[in-house]
Amino acid sequence: MSAALKQKKVGLTGNSAVAYAMMQIDPDVVPAYPITPSTTIIEEFSSYHADGKVTGELITVESEHSAMSASVGAAAAGARVMTATSAQGLALMWEVLYIASGMRLPIIMPIVNRALSAPINIHCDHSDSMGARDSGWIQLYAETVQEAYDNTIMAVRIAEESDVLLPIMSCQDGFITSHAIECLELIEDKDVKDFVGEYVPKDTLLDVDNPVTMGAMALPEFYMEFKRDQSNAMTRAKDAVSKISAEFAETFGREYGLFESYKLDDADVAIVVLSSAAGTTKVAIDKLRAEGKKVGLLRPRLYRPWPHAEIAEALKNVKVVCVLDRADSMNDFGGPLFGDVRSALFDLDTAPKVFGRIFGLGGRDYKVVDAEGVIGELYKVLETGKIEQLNRYITI
Amino acid sequence: MTKNNTMPHGGTIKSGTAHDYSTGGWRKLRPILDRDKCIDCLICWVMCPDSAILTEDGKLTGFDMEHCKGCGVCAAECPDKIKAISMAVEEDL
Numbered sequence: 001m002s003a004a005l006k007q008k009k010v011g012l013t014g015n016s017a018v019a020y021a022m023m024q025i026d027p028d029v030v031p032a033y034p035i036t037p038s039t040t041i042i043e044e045f046s047s048y049h050a051d052g053k054v055t056g057e058l059i060t061v062e063s064e065h066s067a068m069s070a071s072v073g074a075a076a077a078g079a080r081v082m083t084a085t086s087a088q089g090l091a092l093m094w095e096v097l098y099i100a101s102g103m104r105l106p107i108i109m110p111i112v113n114r115a116l117s118a119p120i121n122i123h124c125d126h127s128d129s130m131g132a133r134d135s136g137w138i139q140l141y142a143e144t145v146q147e148a149y150d151n152t153i154m155a156v157r158i159a160e161e162s163d164v165l166l167p168i169m170s171c172q173d174g175f176i177t178s179h180a181i182e183c184l185e186l187i188e189d190k191d192v193k194d195f196v197g198e199y200v201p202k203d204t205l206l207d208v209d210n211p212v213t214m215g216a217m218a219l220p221e222f223y224m225e226f227k228r229d230q231s232n233a234m235t236r237a238k239d240a241v242s243k244i245s246a247e248f249a250e251t252f253g254r255e256y257g258l259f260e261s262y263k264l265d266d267a268d269v270a271i272v273v274l275s276s277a278a279g280t281t282k283v284a285i286d287k288l289r290a291e292g293k294k295v296g297l298l299r300p301r302l303y304r305p306w307p308h309a310e311i312a313e314a315l316k317n318v319k320v321v322c323v324l325d326r327a328d329s330m331n332d333f334g335g336p337l338f339g340d341v342r343s344a345l346f347d348l349d350t351a352p353k354v355f356g357r358i359f360g361l362g363g364r365d366y367k368v369v370d371a372e373g374v375i376g377e378l379y380k381v382l383e384t385g386k387i388e389q390l391n392r393y394i395t396i
Numbered sequence: 397m398t399k400n401n402t403m404p405h406g407g408t409i410k411s412g413t414a415h416d417y418s419t420g421g422w423r424k425l426r427p428i429l430d431r432d433k434c435i436d437c438l439i440c441w442v443m444c445p446d447s448a449i450l451t452e453d454g455k456l457t458g459f460d461m462e463h464c465k466g467c468g469v470c471a472a473e474c475p476d477k478i479k480a481i482s483m484a485v486e487e488d489l
Contacts, residue, residue, distance in 0.1 A: 104406030165405070203408040211411035218407060225403045 017149035019044035024192035028079035031070035035089035038112035064089035068096035075105035078204030087114035101136025106159035123363020145182035148172040267296030269378035284371035308344035334391035425466035433480035440470035
């Protein structure tokens with residue numbers, strides 16, 4: 001066990017930690033356009049660039065559509081590419097997101113989650129990356145600054161795994177995590193470089209001795225086979241996340257799974273929630289556990305691909321589940337996480353009752369008292385056996 | 397690549413395959429060369445967006461009708477004093 005590898009304990013914001021990880025990774029090319037709340041990632045990375053602490057190219061482009069287009073071009077040329085964005089920036093990248101994943105380019109993109117307009121709002125919710133959940137990008141969601149830092153490093157390996165080769169979004173909550181200073185352990189530069197290794201692209205446009213065409217057409221005869229191959233790679237990405245997270249734990253001592261279970265083993269009722277809200281929920285769970293209530297939490301870390309079988313296994317003995325979504329699908333059937341959890345549980349012999357609550361949109365606070373309210377609702381369903389409202393807004 | 401086999405990774409294929417794919421079928425206008433007027437300046441060869449100007453030994457020999465879209469750039473770019481290329485309507489030919 002080499003977990004004794006030297007690490008220094010510091011206080012940093014989520015964005016500073018991710019910028020630091022990017023400096024340590026030192027990707028070949030970073031095309032980027034600033035947008036709140038991800039701006040300081042690129043701002044700090046550009047300082048590292050100006051100070052000569054990184055050797056790669058930083059391209060300041062004219063929009064996020066250009067940032068992702070330049071990322072695709074650089075990755076096709078064989079470069080290890082990173083960029084970062086939020087909200088409207090991610091929305092503007094939309095068209096090119098699908099090109100990156102369809103061309104199997106392992107671009108690494110930290111996302112700082114922020115609400116989409118309108119009304120215009122710069123604060124946290126997950127409507128930006130949830131909208132991109134079907135774009136063929138792997139998605140990790142971090143609860144803390146430490147995890148945002150660690151996920152950024154692991155994301156490189158996951159995306160570039162030889163049987164995966166897909167782009168990846170490493171998400172953290174805007175402002176709540178990105179701008180809050182937390183204590184974390186930073187890995188030594190050399191150890192990060194050793195862990196991520198050198199990227200050897202499968203194909204490169206710059207190999208003039210072996211000229212290739214990338215991004216060519218595939219009409220009805222072949223398009224579907226390409227999509228099947230891409231879909232299979234996404235299936236394999238789940239095992240890659242497990243494998244690389246295990247290697248990370250072995251090397252640096254911090255363990256991460258496909259999801260985090262908190263006091264779930266004997267739980268009668270459970271909350272499923274992504275990212276920073278899990279921390280608040282744990283405080284409420286501790287409080288109600290002290291009162292004898294059997295409450296647990298499941299926090300998915302990997303959202304795309306969706307580890308449905310593992311999540312069903314983890315929740316199979318729970319009687320009532322509430323899924324908290326920080327985004328609304330605007331479909332009269334709750335948020336995206338609700339649909340995915342409920343569907344994953346459908347084949348269980350004794351599936352838990354599942355209801356959904358939309359919370360914290362546009363940076364609305366989610367407090368311990370809100371989590372307690374949800375737990376109260378869970379117990380009401382546990383006692384009556386009836387879900388009065390399948391979905392509704394809370395924290396409102 | 398065959399239908400039931402795995403596709404080339406990410407759609408990356410050998411280069412130059414567009415040459416083997418005929419895309420001239422929806423042309424409405426066709427370039428007509430007046431060989432007597434042409435001075436072989438090859439501005440049309442430079443400007444053609446589809447590499448459809450055929451040459452041999454530095455002389456313009458004709459047009460690649462499998463790839464020409466009939467855009468008329470060659471006719472427009474042909475020097476004003478020469479005007480060796482005109483565009484004819486396909487259905488009139």
